[in-house]
Amino acid sequence: MRETPPALSITGLRKVYRDGVTAIENLDLELADGAFFGLLGPNGAGKTTLIGAVSNVIRPSAGDLTVFGHDYRTRSARRLIGLAEQDINVDRFLSVRQLLVYHAGYHGIGRKTAARRADELLETFGLGHKAEGRAYELSGGMQRRLVLARALIHHPRLLILDEPTAGVDVALRSEIWRLVKGLNAAGTTILLTTHYLHEAETLCDEIALIAAGRIVDRGSAASLRHRYQARDISEVYDRVMTAEAAS
């Protein structure tokens, strides 16, 4: 039987922005198909840059990136990625429903299928009654759901979630985690960044700690706790980041 290629393979990724700031320095990373991978690090560590590079939103300065064996720039790779960015970046000229339909269209999905999937997701995410409104009229929690729905409409195999629960209340946060767990159980590979360390520990089967554009350490929550003789991942995080700041 043919082995499934890694969901994501990154070798020697480097990103230097136009202002000279190095956001990522020689980063290697591999995610197996079906993994639930957490990327933890402080603001400015390079998490969003890494996600942007994988999603073809940011130009890497150097490095090779493949998604299920396809170069990340190819259409074969891009149809496999679902991206929910940290910012609520929705097209303000379209209605909520149109926003989903057109996103599906950008992935090459036909009109009928796009409309059906949009309606299904609107119901799934409790947005059916807001379908004809504009995204900017929605509450923060609803906008977050919409961004998630948009990331899912083309049935991606690799779902990238950049702070998906930033600014949402406890109830919605737990709903989002339940949904993401369900997606992972059904085979979707998840790449997650979050500042909720306890939840990352509970959800992710592997965690990487990133600081100053480098992956400082990675492993399962249990192996990281053991390595740092820590009670939980928060303690691991504190020790790693303190050591990084001192170095």
Place this chain on the structure above:
Amino acid sequence: MSDTDVKHLTPYDEPYEAERAPFLWLAEREVLRFLNIGPYAIAGPVLSTILFVIVFGSALGHRVAPIDGVAYGQYIVPGLLAQAILTVGFVNGTTSLFEARRDKYINDVFASPLRWWEINAALVTGGVVRGFIVGAGVLAIAVPLTGTAFVARPFIFVLGTLAVLLVAGQVGVIAGSLAKSLDHVYSMESIVLLPLGFLGGVFYSVAQLPHVWDVLSRINPVFWLVQVERIGLLGQADVGAAPALVVVWALAAALSVWSAIIFGTNRLKA
């Protein structure tokens, strides 16, 4: 939230095949975007252009001597048409692309299977379609209002107008990709586009100017857009049909290359 159906993950080992071309979706979105704000996007530019026709053509025009044997009201219609298309293309491209960049929803497009040239072409298509609708609206009112004998040279008119539409669409997309703020967009319009329009021979023949200004006017790209429309609609202008067509198509080609470089080299990405 109820559980979502994820039974059918996209296979990773099948070649990409679109049910409907992503380009068509984005081009449709670009048209839908301005249709959703229809009164501002279409009626506004048509109305402001027609006001020029009424004030300068109908109200004041009978006090101005005919130019090259053409009544002044009729004489300014082609130039106003070119200017209306150019302004609409500029506004369309800057609004659509600059706001997509500012609000970051262009990331949604970059992350999709759309290729750079499809994104570029779809954005330009939006400006071209909007320019076409506004141009048709201007002609539909201005021609009967001024008694212009409609389209003296149809071949030149069609070929020239296509180039004008393409120039306008590309100018908007280029400006939208270069703009760093809304103030930047407005200043480009008032400092670059408006003076070039007014000095482009919309309201006069450059033959009426001192020789040096006649020569300088020919450096202004808007001058050639006006000339090609004037030849198409009225049959004559300050330059011949062949040079006018060559210049406007060369301009369209140069702007298309510039625009393609911006998209093809990923300059819109961080």
